[in-house]
Amino acid sequence: MTTATAELRLADARAGYGTVEVLHGLDLAIPAGKVTALLGTNGAGKSTTLRVLAGLIPLRSGTLTWRGEDITRMSTVDRARRGLMLVPDERAVFATLSVRDNLQIIAETSGHPDITPALESFPRLRERLAQRAGSMSGGERRMLALARALLARPSVLMVDELSLGLSPKVAADLFGWLATVAASGTTVLLADQYTDQALAMADLVYVLHRGERSFVGTPAEFTHGAAATPA
Amino acid sequence: MSRGVLQAVGLVRRYGGLTAVDHVDLVAPPGMITGLIGPNGAGKSTLFSLLTGVEQPDEGKVMLGTTDISKMRPDIRSRRGLVQTFQVPSLFPTLTVADNLLVGAENRRRDYAGGLLGLSAPGRGRTSRLAEGVLEKLGLAPKGPVTQVVEEVLESLGLSDVRDTIAGTLPTGALRLVEFARALCARPDILLLDEPASGLDAEETAKLSELLRRTAAEGVGILIVDHDVDLVFSVVDQVYAMVGGRVVASGDPQEVRGDPTVRSVYLAQAPLAAAASQPGEA
């Protein structure tokens, strides 16, 4: 692969829903400590890939290894406890719980029961600690979801559609925030269609098309390739 | 043309100590696209709920044309021409796309009286000239039964391929488009769209933008909320910017875009120092 140490490696993965197969033998290697962008149009299979990595969908064939260890059969809970964190694109907060509880739960399971780091990064949440997460605006919920990811102190952070429903400023801020997370050594996997911002911070780019890999390379290579053959 | 102008007069909505919508005045005339922008939590969706009757305002009123519709139920407002799409798509997942649209077409105001029980013939009763004009120009004039209207909307939005698909099985992009189509079938005078481009990819967004222009050109008033700034500013005729429940700027799109508050609070174009010091949000 591109880099020597792959944090996560997905080999010949097939997965789907019901009778329908969505990933048709996908190979993926996520380099450790780098930012990897997973791009593609609606329906390419980005979210499915992330759910497979998080253990929400079982692989029908193929293997998933994490730092060399086969975790194909490991449960979602165990993966989460060992530092694999997924921020899904929807239902990413506990809607009936207060903002405080949403933060506290993740802080407690990660073993650092202090929620102040999240409040420092997202001051808006400090004013809303008692509010039911479900009654917050779409964008506020998104911030809360990311604040939770921050508290989890994951070794691999996977974010599905970071910018979904966020105002331009907040989206820009969050990409900046993610860059600092990555700089601290966390492996980041970003599924997005907002190619500009995702490309700007990525070290490696994968493009999915209909459940198969159609490109892998550096952002620079992608931009040149994209210029030559518009996807 | 006073019929069909949607007007918010001093609307207020409080949740506990938080004033989500704070004395908002807004006018959305027919035939124009009105944009509503603002940071997350500014109160845009709440304002929509107040306009359509999903929520009741604490103060202020909502006018449609010359009528005060503040006390009406959402379905009645809809039959009067005020139709909404939601931030979270609200299709009927077990019905086909065509049937989703049919529900929109069949319950629209002109046919409504007695129509629920199948008493009224399609197309009976007084028809709003405005809506007729719109549909005619769109090539959607009601040539026959409601099914025809649906067929034509499907056709003009390029949805014919999925007419018999169960709505619940559609991808996000299509969901939004179908919800838009369903709203069109209800022949709105004013259409409220909450983040119609969220989750769409570039191609789908371009398609949407063209549809918006076409619809407005036919005389429908559109009020649109979206965080895709390029989309919003490329289609709107006027813009309102909300921050913290209040309208802080309104009017000509270019002026609003240049407004210092809007730039610093909403667009990521503030002086660098301000942006860096507040990662969360001002």
Add this chain to the structure above:
Amino acid sequence: MTSIDLALAGISLGAIAALSGIGLLVTYRTNGVLNLAQGGIATLVAYVFREMVVEWSLPKWLAAVIALCVLSPGIGLLLERLVFRPLARRRASAAESLVASLGVLVLTLGITAGIWGLGSRSDAPSIFPASSVRLFGDTRIGIDALVELLMVVVFAVALGLVAAKTAFGRQIRAVVDDRQLAELSGVPADKVAAAGWAAGTTMAGLTGVLLAPRFQLTPYGLTLLVLETFAVVVAARLASMPVAVLTALGISILQSELKQFTLHGDAGQVLTVLQSNLFIVALLVLLLAVPRLRELGGGDSGATASFSSRGAPPSGRVGAARTRQDYLGRLAGAGLLLAPLTFAPTDLRSAFMVPALGLIFLSMVIVTGYSGQLSLGVAGFAGLGALLSIKMANGDLFGLPAVPGIWAMFIGALLVAPVGFVTGYPAIRRRGLTLALTTFAVGAVVSRFVFEQPTFASGLYLDPLTLFGWELSDKAFYVFELFCLGLGLLVVRNLHQGRLGRALLAVRDHSGGAAAVGVDVRNLKLLAFTVSGVVAGLGGTLLVHSSYSFNADDFAPLQSLLWFTAVVVFGADSAVGAIVAAAFIVTIDVLAPDGTSTLAIGILALALGWMPGGLASAVRGMLRLLAQYLADSFVDPNQRAPRPVPVRISAVGHLPATTGITGSTGIPGIGSTLGAARAGHYARWPLSAAPATVPFSDARLTPFGAELVAMVHRYAASSRAVGVAVGVETSARAGVPSPAPPPDGGSFPGGGR
């Protein structure tokens, strides 16, 4: 007795009701399941406890330890693992969980009745000594009451503290809110849920063991008693433990106090009923008074779209094709229904029940299947219809003149309309569990205050039915029943097709979206309830005529629960399913010992976790699988798309319900709607890509194969929700030439698109 003595007597019962309420709250707040089986479990444990003490002569303390520390939590763990975990994994709605818990109720009742019989026993042992302590003067209070009160306080405080103050409490709330997200956050959801169940059933067992010595121990009696304590959790708005405890004590003491009064005449009668039914009345009053229960999941948990896998019959071309196909099925059905006419007289009489029950079930299809409202009070409507029509025929109704039997039946049924309407009124604002409980309470109140009262329900007589002076023979009566069933089907059909049907389904699927395009949500709900009431009323009268007597037990509140379960099990949105369910129950009741049909339905209900959409949709799914299998075997193997590997349905449960669709075929390996939801996502967008009709010729089929595939597609299009998976799949993999690069896997970097 003095007021104080009465109050003290009430305390003990109140404490037990409070314990039951705590158990219900624990299960609900930890798992989102309103455990209707609470009473059944309590009864089962009480019977086992008695067996151990009385029959096996175990010491009481040992028996109590076994019953309360081993058996009770064991039941909870088992239920969680086998029944409710699969439901939770596929994000079943609270309504489905409710039905599953009904299944458990029915099953436990069946077990208890099967082992120990229906007879009552008065020798249930009490775990407390029968002594009392003196409070002051002559006033004494039993040890039992004291200890019970103590237990209530301890449990309420302890559980309250755990919930509010500990990390575990937070985890519980997280798991109920969103199990998948909880797991993503590293919370061991399965263990948390299991703990909740174990605690809940332990409280249930405790309730049973404490209640048994106070009353005659009978399977049904004790169960109902526990069901009545639902008033307590309603008062608590499904949330507040202290309120539940106070309400339980309050109602119980009040009920006890009422014993000092006697009144004469009608008022006296009402009072007598009140004295023993205060909990039920409180339930109804509270439900109407409490603005909104604090239901989990935003209060939308009762939406029943999840019972159904399909929407309205499609309009347009597809619909027409489907109608043609359905004729065969209809003919076969009609043939079967007519078959009893050739039966021997006794068998024909047994068959009388089928159309009657069928109508009652149809009424539930209207409310629950089509318009998405939970209704647990149908027996009340049916019984009212029966009672009103008999009274009318007897010339005994509000001084109206006697009306010939058959006309009285129809008028009686129509008279239920206002009751249906009034019950529907709360449904405008309520939904989900609140509505389910409200309808249950209406049914129960009607049963206690009308059906069981001599003033109303005695001195009734059934004259033979006549039509234009001719007395109806058995055969003619059966034909008449079929005629009524036909009428019912016609109504159902009109409610399911065309504009009205679509509007109803729109309300069921997304009432906010429906209102946004002008659908009159309020009137539609009222309409559904009203029509349903009439249909149930007609079914009720037929039921009475087919069993030749009005028996209050036929219309008891528990009956509603059983019927509701049957309807859901057989497919809540399937008119055919309703009639099959009726035939199923009647046939089994005739052939097998009493209670077998109940047991069978209970078992089927438990399987709902693996069978979303009920039997009807399972059968539909099987047919589709068969058709697809056939078609596949005729496709040129080289051209065939790679065969997707079937997965267990639980895998699908992990999906976020993006599109809000919840229906699915639910058979392992058969595309669920959810699955299909994503399928469309990946296979067929942008819209311009491929025409809806797939160019099958591209797939190079044998001619016969081509014909078959076309058939599958027609079927798929018509059976809709389930069908999409096929359609989409073929269009993506077989029909449209795939633009994806050849899968050599090494075409990077820069080489791809």
